[in-house]
Amino acid sequence: MSFKAFFIRLSSIVSVLAAAVCVMDSAPASAALQKLVYGVHHSTYGRIGTYTNSVEKTGDRTTVTTEGRIAVSILGIVLYRQNFDRVERWVGERLMSFEGLTTTNGRSIEVKGEAAGESFAVQSPNGSFMAPAMVRLANPWSADVLKGEMMLTPDRGQLEDVKVNPGEMTELAINGTKVRARRYEIARLTGEKRYEIWLDDEGTPVMFNVNTRRGMVTFTLTS
Numbered sequence: 061m062s063f064k065a066f067f068i069r070l071s072s073i074v075s076v077l078a079a080a081v082c083v084m085d086s087a088p089a090s091a092a093l094q095k096l097v098y099g100v101h102h103s104t105y106g107r108i109g110t111y112t113n114s115v116e117k118t119g120d121r122t123t124v125t126t127e128g129r130i131a132v133s134i135l136g137i138v139l140y141r142q143n144f145d146r147v148e149r150w151v152g153e154r155l156m157s158f159e160g161l162t163t164t165n166g167r168s169i170e171v172k173g174e175a176a177g178e179s180f181a182v183q184s185p186n187g188s189f190m191a192p193a194m195v196r197l198a199n200p201w202s203a204d205v206l207k208g209e210m211m212l213t214p215d216r217g218q219l220e221d222v223k224v225n226p227g228e229m230t231e232l233a234i235n236g237t238k239v240r241a242r243r244y245e246i247a248r249l250t251g252e253k254r255y256e257i258w259l260d261d262e263g264t265p266v267m268f269n270v271n272t273r274r275g276m277v278t279f280t281l282t283s
Contacts, residue, residue, distance in 0.1 A: 098279040171217035184217020
């Protein structure tokens, strides 16, 4: 092989390698997936199901997929059943879209929403309406849900004015292990306590609860 032919071949190889490097550099960052599985406990009926948040992050984009499977039974007879599947998409700290289907005792309710200019457009059984751009969903997948003053309930599509009250550092037993966590209380403006959330030192929600007309429902991280 002549020196000229060798040089041309070497240049071709270098060009191919450079192109490959450019493709690698321009490829999107791989997504980071965090799956949070909670056991659901009712103050009267005991363990009633599971609640799962799968959080996928790629750069400043986050997709949260939520699945809930709830059933209350006595002596093998199911008295109450609720299944729900939801997807929320975020860019930075702003909610860009939401889709949720909740089926309770055979009756389904669908709630949808998407960012629209300086607002968030919601379609629900209560009709269509505009929420503030920085509205939060009542789904504690991270500390970001604590940064808003308006909360959207994903099962009914209702807006609630809320106030977040930070609490003291506590120590919880999670899966047999003691975990340091700070408690936050989310209350209606009337002062009525609505939710409580416990975040560990890394900002992971390790436990939260909801006050309902039928008692307290507590969600505890299992994995």
